[in-house]
Amino acid sequence: MVPLWAYLFLSAFLFAVGVVGVATRRNALVIFMSIELMLNAVNLSFVAFARFLHSLDGQVFVFFVMTVAAAEVAVGLAIIIAIFRNAETVNVDEVHLLKG
């Protein structure tokens, strides 16, 4: 049986990849994918704990996270498309209307 730490390690690794992706990439779509990666890294640790603690709570949480993530994708993609139509780019550095 795969031990718990292995799951948590993979989860932490995926999360770190997501954070680095969000921090370093400039393409809004890639940043978006990195956020999804972070969300799913957390999902992985949830199900792992649910499995090892014999509690369904973690799995329930995963469903919530997935639902919210799906909604967020719909809204987020719509925003990105709207930005692309207006600014002809999805490079986040070039979209800086709120710059003080």
Place this chain on the structure above:
Amino acid sequence: MIQYIWLVPAFPLVGVVINGLFGRSYLRERAHLVAVPAAGLSFLVALLIALEVVAGRTLDLHLYPWIVAGHFQVPIGFLVDPLATVMMLTVTFVGLLIHIYSIGYMHGDPGYPRFFVYMNLFMFSMLMLVLANNYLLMFLGWEGVGLCSYLLIGFWYEKKTATDAGNKAFLVNRVGDAGFLLGLFLLWTTCGTLQYAEVFARAAALPAPLTAPAVGGVSLVTWITLLLFIGAMGKSAQLPLYVWLPDAMEGPTPVSALIHAATMVTAGVYMVARSSPLYSLAPPTLELVATIGALTALFAATIACVQTDIKRVIAYSTISQLGYMFLGAGVGAYASGIFHLATHAFFKALLFLGAGAVIHALHGEQDLQRMGGLRRPLKLTAYTFLIGAAANAGVFPLAGFWSKDEILFAAFTTGHYGLWALGLAGAFLTAFYMTRLYCLTFEGPFRGDPAHARHLHDAPPSMALPLLVLALGSVVVGGLLGYPPEHGLVHQFLAPSLAAAPEAAGHASAGLLAGLSLGVAGAGIGAGTLLYLRWRDVPELLAARFQRAYRLLWHQYYVDEVYWDWIASPLMRLSAFLWRGFDVTIVDGAVDGVARLLELGSWRVRRLQTGVVFNYVLSILAGAVLLLGYLVLGR
């Protein structure tokens, strides 16, 4: 059957929905296949219900509560009594005929389905107005018909004059409606209810608090009825709020016939008759109603004598006839007012539809000076028009004679001799301008475009049928319902709905007075025939001789100009001042000032917002690490 009264307005509403959803994309030139049956079924149900009302049944039906806010409760409900029945029959019958007429008249118009949507919506609103069992629901219909009137006046919205006329109608009616609403507020604070049955029961049981001198030494019921009458002035085009009706002739002719002659403009008369238990408690208001009515009747008749637009003449005639209805109501003869309303609906709709047939045949020509000699090519139109004109002029035994004579008789016997004289003078002018209108249109040589003269055609069947039916109605309705005068069928039928007429103050022989008004009508017709058939160059000589009077009438007493100079343009200047002087500098200035203040105060802090996403992510990460570090290590 009577409990299905809601079907009467429901059918036109269904027509609105169907034509509104599918008219433009699918039904198009077949829109009348929905709209006309909707009006027809409505009339059929109305007829069946009317038979029950004639048999003595009435109904005050509460369908469901519409507005409930504490003590303020208004239901959607219908009151079916003789008065409502007369109105319902008039509206549905004339409405049905004009729907049929519109099939021919509006044929080929790009807005064909839209036209029928508006017409059905009008039928619905008008039926709600007359069938409602409380003032607020009546007001809903009142505003609904106003909206339809606006939409239909501006139906040809590519034409600037048409949209201007629509706006004018809407704005002038707002003035009246403001009074109407204030009247409703006062009525509610006084009686605590807006339902007819409860209001009238209270007025009958406890008239003392209502009639005691209150604000400014004038009783509450006088204030209420005065304010309500301001609404009626606007809707029914009485002095001084009549100015929108002549311009409303920019709309298609069936609209003029249905809305601006037969039904909507009579809503004010209906409202006064419906509120007769209140009006009878307010003699000062009644005097005002009668005076305004008589003055309007004469005033509009004088203008109608010189106008040269065929529809404008009939429009001023409508205003004048509405004045007679108010004169009747004002002297307490409510039933005679409503009787004149019903007969007028027949002959005035007939006149408008006849005018429409003429305009249709002449490809849009409305100028009387370019008509003439149309009797031969347009036989049917000419003869039906002649019947309508004679009925309007008060020729025995046509419809207009019976009802108008009753009103004049009531004015005389209640001691309003001055108003009676005004009405009689108006009757002379009515006969004169109706004769002039007929002669200029149908007699003499053709003065229009010779190109049109060759292919003049009489009304197609869909337009001919309503003309014939209305002509028949104009002949028989008056005598059938009005004989014997004062005690005819219509009086017996309406009596339970209306406040009792006051006791006759003077004595007069009905025969003598009727003979007098017949003589006056005959004189008017004689003068008209002489001037416009025999000595056709005399009218121009007269106009040149009495140039100032002629010009005054031709410019309609300069009322539009006076309103523009004294009311509209000062208001617009005030608005422009408030806009530039107050809104832009003070209101906008305050808002902009706050924004500028914040901008000044934040010039250092806003450096934080670099606009570089990487910086934001880094600060989020740092925050998350700090927070986690505190949670893990800090405890």
